[in-house]
Amino acid sequence: xxxxxxxxxxxxxxxxxxxxxxxxxxxxxxxxxxxxxxxxxxxxxxxxxxxxxxxxxxxxxxxxxxxxxxxxxxxxxxxxxxxxxxxxxxxxxxxxxxxxxxxxxxxxxxxxxxxxxxxxxxxxxxxxxxxxxxxxxxxxxxxxxxxxxxxxxxxxxxxxxxxxxxxxxxxxxxxxxxxxxxxxxxxxxxxxxxx
Numbered sequence: 001x002x003x004x005x006x007x008x009x010x011x012x013x014x015x016x017x018x019x020x021x022x023x024x025x026x027x028x029x030x031x032x033x034x035x036x037x038x039x040x041x042x043x044x045x046x047x048x049x050x051x052x053x054x055x056x057x058x059x060x061x062x063x064x065x066x067x068x069x070x071x072x073x074x075x076x077x078x079x080x081x082x083x084x085x086x087x088x089x090x091x092x093x094x095x096x097x098x099x100x101x102x103x104x105x106x107x108x109x110x111x112x113x114x115x116x117x118x119x120x121x122x123x124x125x126x127x128x129x130x131x132x133x134x135x136x137x138x139x140x141x142x143x144x145x146x147x148x149x150x151x152x153x154x155x156x157x158x159x160x161x162x163x164x165x166x167x168x169x170x171x172x173x174x175x176x177x178x179x180x181x182x183x184x185x186x187x188x189x190x191x192x193x194x195x
Contacts, residue, residue, distance in 0.1 A: 050071075053065075057086075069102075083097050087123065104168075119155045161178070
């Protein structure tokens with residue numbers, strides 16, 4: 001007993017966590033805090049499953065279907081192809097797309113149990129494009145995450161956008177905007193918030 005309380009008696013009868021499990025939990029939480037892929041034992045299985053996505057850019061007509069994550073690593077060539085398909089169709093500017101955004105889309109696809117391309121309404125937006133859209137629409141944020149490659153406006157052929165919205169909200173992975181009159185859902189890697 002350290003202080004004479006009953007809590008210290010209970011504490012002394014607890015089994016200590018096995019060292020290996022402690023280190024696995026520590027590695028997993030450190031990776032998450034650092035923004036790295038989760039390397040904990042529970043995530044090991046998840047990190048070896050290849051992640052595939054398909055996209056159709058509604059403005060350029062371009063389509064791509066690829067594996068962007070395999071054997072615990074993001075595939076540089078695949079990410080560059082995605083960056084290109086997500087480019088600002090107004091200016092042609094290309095910007096790196098946040099892999100966490102791709103992971104949200106992958107989880108969304110998995111949860112919806114669909115294997116169809118995401119139709120990209122708006123991916124990356126250059127500051128110029130975003131400024132033009134912001135000036136002509138109150139639905140475009142001045143400091144939009146689209147300008148950082150952290151947001152995309154999507155639809156999936158044959159899937160009701162309300163189902164996409166509700167599923168994305170249930171994931172609790174970032175921002176979700178619902179635009180039924182324009183027939184798309186906004187997904188981003190910001191704080192979990194919904195509009």
